[in-house]
Amino acid sequence: MDNSDQSTFEQDLSAALSRKAAVVVPGFADRVVAVVQVKRRRANLIRWSSWITTAAAACLVTVFLTKEPSEESLIKQTRALLASDESAQFNEILGLADDLSVLAPVIEKSTLVDVLTSPGS
Amino acid sequence: MPQDEPLLPDDVEDKRLMLLVAGGDDDALRLLVHRHHPRLVGYLRGEVGSLATAEELAMEVFIRLHRAANRWRPEAKLSTYLIHIARNLVLNEWRRRGRKPTTALDSTPEPGDQSQTSARRLNELDEAFQRAIAQLPAEQRTAILLVVQQELAYEDIAEIMDAPVSSVKTWIHRARARLRELLKDFYGPA
Numbered sequence: 001m002d003n004s005d006q007s008t009f010e011q012d013l014s015a016a017l018s019r020k021a022a023v024v025v026p027g028f029a030d031r032v033v034a035v036v037q038v039k040r041r042r043a044n045l046i047r048w049s050s051w052i053t054t055a056a057a058a059c060l061v062t063v064f065l066t067k068e069p070s071e072e073s074l075i076k077q078t079r080a081l082l083a084s085d086e087s088a089q090f091n092e093i094l095g096l097a098d099d100l101s102v103l104a105p106v107i108e109k110s111t112l113v114d115v116l117t118s119p120g121s
Numbered sequence: 122m123p124q125d126e127p128l129l130p131d132d133v134e135d136k137r138l139m140l141l142v143a144g145g146d147d148d149a150l151r152l153l154v155h156r157h158h159p160r161l162v163g164y165l166r167g168e169v170g171s172l173a174t175a176e177e178l179a180m181e182v183f184i185r186l187h188r189a190a191n192r193w194r195p196e197a198k199l200s201t202y203l204i205h206i207a208r209n210l211v212l213n214e215w216r217r218r219g220r221k222p223t224t225a226l227d228s229t230p231e232p233g234d235q236s237q238t239s240a241r242r243l244n245e246l247d248e249a250f251q252r253a254i255a256q257l258p259a260e261q262r263t264a265i266l267l268v269v270q271q272e273l274a275y276e277d278i279a280e281i282m283d284a285p286v287s288s289v290k291t292w293i294h295r296a297r298a299r300l301r302e303l304l305k306d307f308y309g310p311a
Binding site: 008009014017018022024029031032033037039 | 187
């Protein structure tokens with residue numbers, strides 16, 4: 001390749017690339033802005049959804065904690081229930097009687113009569 | 122780009138617009154895209170060969186620019202920053218496709234051609250160059266596009282390509298030699 005060919009080549013290369021250097025796309029800027037706005041809305045939606053979910057979970061936990069009865073309250077409620085329950089009181093008495101019968105000596109009635117009526121007593 | 126180089130008016134305007142974009146100003150974003158998209162799409166079309174793909178990639182470049190607007194520091198020219206993002210996307214695109222860019226070219230003559238004959242001649246030459254450029258190795262193609270088409274300085278190209286200036290010069294020299302070889306039907310053997 002001589003110098004003129006070289007020069008022509010360089011000029012053509014530069015011209016060919018320069019003609020393609022800038023491509024104006026009609027409406028491109030508006031499309032970019034539209035995509036960015038959609039992404040921004042989506043991000044906001046996700047952020048709000050996340051915030052609402054977190055807040056709702058916190059509310060549920062708070063409600064659960066405030067409604068849970070304390071230990072003292074549970075004891076009072078149990079006592080009140082027991083006090084109002086007659087069958088429980090009856091069971092308590094029977095349970096005491098059972099305990100006494102266990103402690104009492106086992107003596108058959110016929111044997112006691114025999115002892116009392118025997119001539120030597 | 123040296124840090125102490127004075128900003129040109131375009132750079133000052135870019136900086137002003139980027140601050141507005143960071144503040145959520147969509148009109149500023151629209152203006153920035155309007156200013157920079159022609160050269161960006163032109164560069165991307167030179168890289169990937171297809172205008173549709175170039176537009177898609179350019180769209181992604183601006184979306185990333187918008188996302189990074191808060192973190193952007195005006196140490197380099199915005200145009201250089203955009204091409205840096207664009208080149209990374211091109212590399213990703215090639216990896217995703219597992220092949221080199223297409224050689225599909227738009228054969229529509231550019232508006233403003235004086236006659237059909239000269240338009241045909243220009244179009245033929247453009248296509249020949251575009252096909253030849255598409256056959257270059259990636260680094261050579263990027264380097265020749267940035268220096269000849271985008272008229273960037275070696276230092277800017279080195280920054281965009283994350284390579285030393287000496288490598289950039291080598292790629293450009295080899296690209297020219299390879300193009301001459303590929304276009305020997307037009308210019309005779311090298």
